Amino acid sequence: MNPLPLTDADLNAYVDGALAPARAAEVEQVLAKDAAITARVAEMRQQNSALREALDPWLADPIPPALLDAARMPQASARWRRFAPYFAAAATLLLGVASGWYLRDVTLERGGTPTTFARQAALTHALYAGDINRPVEIWAAEEKRLVTWLSRRLGLAVHAPDLNGAGFALVGGRLVAGNERPTALFMYENADKQRLSLQVRKQPPGTSEVAFRYAIEDGVGVYYWIDDACAYALSGQLDRAQMLTIGRAVYAQLAAAETGTPLK
Amino acid sequence: MSTEPSLPHPELLAAIPRLRRYARVLTGETTRADDLVQETLARAWEKRRLWAAGTDLRAWLFTIMHNVFVNQRALARRDAQNVSIDGDEDGNAAWQIPVRAMQQTRVELMEILREVGRLPVDQRVVLVLAAVEEMRYEEIAAVLSIPVGTVMSRLSRAREKLRRVAQATPTEPSTLKIVK
Numbered sequence: 001m002n003p004l005p006l007t008d009a010d011l012n013a014y015v016d017g018a019l020a021p022a023r024a025a026e027v028e029q030v031l032a033k034d035a036a037i038t039a040r041v042a043e044m045r046q047q048n049s050a051l052r053e054a055l056d057p058w059l060a061d062p063i064p065p066a067l068l069d070a071a072r073m074p075q076a077s078a079r080w081r082r083f084a085p086y087f088a089a090a091a092t093l094l095l096g097v098a099s100g101w102y103l104r105d106v107t108l109e110r111g112g113t114p115t116t117f118a119r120q121a122a123l124t125h126a127l128y129a130g131d132i133n134r135p136v137e138i139w140a141a142e143e144k145r146l147v148t149w150l151s152r153r154l155g156l157a158v159h160a161p162d163l164n165g166a167g168f169a170l171v172g173g174r175l176v177a178g179n180e181r182p183t184a185l186f187m188y189e190n191a192d193k194q195r196l197s198l199q200v201r202k203q204p205p206g207t208s209e210v211a212f213r214y215a216i217e218d219g220v221g222v223y224y225w226i227d228d229a230c231a232y233a234l235s236g237q238l239d240r241a242q243m244l245t246i247g248r249a250v251y252a253q254l255a256a257a258e259t260g261t262p263l264k
Numbered sequence: 265m266s267t268e269p270s271l272p273h274p275e276l277l278a279a280i281p282r283l284r285r286y287a288r289v290l291t292g293e294t295t296r297a298d299d300l301v302q303e304t305l306a307r308a309w310e311k312r313r314l315w316a317a318g319t320d321l322r323a324w325l326f327t328i329m330h331n332v333f334v335n336q337r338a339l340a341r342r343d344a345q346n347v348s349i350d351g352d353e354d355g356n357a358a359w360q361i362p363v364r365a366m367q368q369t370r371v372e373l374m375e376i377l378r379e380v381g382r383l384p385v386d387q388r389v390v391l392v393l394a395a396v397e398e399m400r401y402e403e404i405a406a407v408l409s410i411p412v413g414t415v416m417s418r419l420s421r422a423r424e425k426l427r428r429v430a431q432a433t434p435t436e437p438s439t440l441k442i443v444k
Contacts, residue, residue, distance in 0.1 A: 009416045012423065016394050018401050047426055048395040051380065054373040055396050058288065059281040064298060067284070070305035071276045127278045134398060177281060 006030055006037065015044045049142070053149070056137050060153065060175045060182050118224050121199050121233030122217035124176055128187065129195040129236075135187050136172030146173045150184040156202050156230065160186045161253040166246045168196055196236035198250060203231050212247065214240060223247040227254075269313050275321050276305070282397065283325055289392045290333050292381065300336070304329040323399065326407045330389075379429045387422035394419055 006027060013019045014027045031038045128135050138146040143160060151157050153175050160170050168188035176183040176199065183201040190196075203226060210226040221243050224233040232254070234247050283304060287297035307328050308315070315324055380388055393404045394415075405412045 008420045008424070012416060012420050013401070016398075016401070016419075043427060043430075044423055047376075047423060047430075050373060050376050051392070051395045054377045054380075055285060055289075055392070058285045061281070061284070063277075063280050063284075067280055067298065067301055067305065068277070070302045071273065071280060073270065073273075074306070074309050123274060127274050131278075 011037070011041060011044065015041060015048065052137070053145070056149075056175075057153070059137070060177045062177060117231055118213070118215040118222045118233060119217045121197075121224065121235050122215075122220035122222050124183075124185065124199065125195075125197045125220055125222075125235035126218065128174065128176075128185065129197060135174075135195070136185075137174035139172040140170040142172075143170065150175060153182050154184055154200070154202055156200075158184050158200050159254065159257050161198065161250045163188050163196070163246060163249065166249060167191065168246070171195070194236065194238065196234065196238070196246065199233045199235070201231050203229055205229070207231075212244075212251070214243070225251070269315075269317075271308060271312050271315060272317075272321065276308075276325075279322050279325055280305075282322060283329060286326060286389075286392065286397070287329065287333075289380075289389060290329070290385065292385075300329060300333060303332050303336075307332055320403075322397075323403050323407060326393075326397075330407055330409075376426070379426055383422050383425060387418045387425070390415055390418040391422040391426075 010019065010023065010027060014024055019027065031041060138149065140146075140160075147158060147160060150173060160173065163170070167190045169190070171187040171189045173184060173186040176185050181201050183199050186198045186200075188196040188198070207226060207229075209228070210224070212223060212225050215222050215224070220235050220237055221240060222233050222235045223243055224231065226232075232250070234243065234250055236243060236246075238246075280301065283301045284297060287300040287304075288294060291297045291300060304325060308325055311328070315321065380391065383391065389408065390404060393399045393407065394401070399407070401412050401415050404415045408415070
């Protein structure tokens with residue numbers, strides 16, 4: 001077999017996962033033999049990941065109200081009357097999603113009422129779990145970098161609990177601009193491609209603790225609890241018993257981490 | 265239920281952070297970037313009948329943003345003919361996103377942001393769409409209305425430039441200049 005010579009375009013496409021499998025296999029044959037090209041590929045990968053790491057924090061910037069308004073269906077007056085019911089439904093949805101940014105979670109802060117938190121967690125879960133290509137910002141392959149980054153942005157040491165025992169592997173995680181405080185999201189997936197997310201955020205000092213609670217928001221089941229300085233929400237479209245089992249596993253692991261037992 | 269076509273709000277909201285980021289990459293500054301996002305969202309609502317439900321909303325929004333950007337620039341230059349971002353001399357000016365907006369403390373990340381900001385805008389956007397947005401080459405070609413071959417050659421040139429910079433300035437903090 002005598003493959004065509006490698007071009008720079010081949011290497012770029014290889015790094016970006018854009019090569020046809022046959023050609024990618026040829027590239028891999030060359031990589032196995034050529035240290036210089038292997039180094040070049042590693043360098044391009046490093047460049048990609050540095051770029052993502054440099055630009056991803058921009059995603060967590062709070063969204064200006066003008067842009068939240070612009071995302072709303074424009075209301076020409078005649079149209080408004082004709083499509084009022086639809087618009088009202090859309091506005092409700094928008095309010096739910098935007099409440100974190102816009103109302104700054106007044107409800108939660110004032111009364112320690114976590115209703116808003118559960119709803120927000122469910123909507124956030126629905127947004128990202130449904131994203132086939134990019135459910136997370138950083139994939140599980142770079143778990144250490146993910147955890148370091150999220151801990152730094154939250155100002156809180158976070159961990160990605162190991163849910164392999166329940167059949168759910170870590171997909172990765174992201175930062176969510178759901179609040180004036182950033183929220184960390186870890187995404188998990190099982191063999192049936194069902195996804196779970198665990199969201200963690202810091203609570204203001206003095207927030208009262210909340211024991212395990214369960215809510216169904218827009219078809220998404222959410223177990224949530226507030227513990228010391230953190231609020232947690234486990235969201236997914238599984239049955240309640242399954243969610244509870246996993247929720248307990250998460251809670252136990254986090255409690256172990258807090259008391260200094262190393263997580264494995 | 266009304267049959268009026270609409271755009272899915274949660275997805276539209278979820279796309280805003282990415283639109284803002286791409287707008288910053290395009291315009292090189294934060295205020296113009298948000299204006300561009302606002303105009304893009306307005307245009308998306310106007311053209312909502314053209315969005316095929318179930319297709320990638322993000323790619324569609326990016327395409328709109330690119331067109332809005334090119335048109336705005338055409339108006340600014342009063343030169344409606346043959347305008348594109350290709351071979352754009354403005355792109356050679358370093359972007360003016362303040363360090364604070366970059367939220368970066370790590371020196372090597374600030375360095376790479378600075379170098380990306382120095383790439384010509386046509387190479388910069390292709391690099392960001394491929395490496396950061398992880399779009400397929402065909403998607404990038406569609407967003408920018410250029411052939412796939414052009415996407416690949418720009419990408420290759422952008423990476424080559426960053427590489428030369430990285431090699432020319434090894435990680436010695438003393439040689440770094442602070443981005444103003």
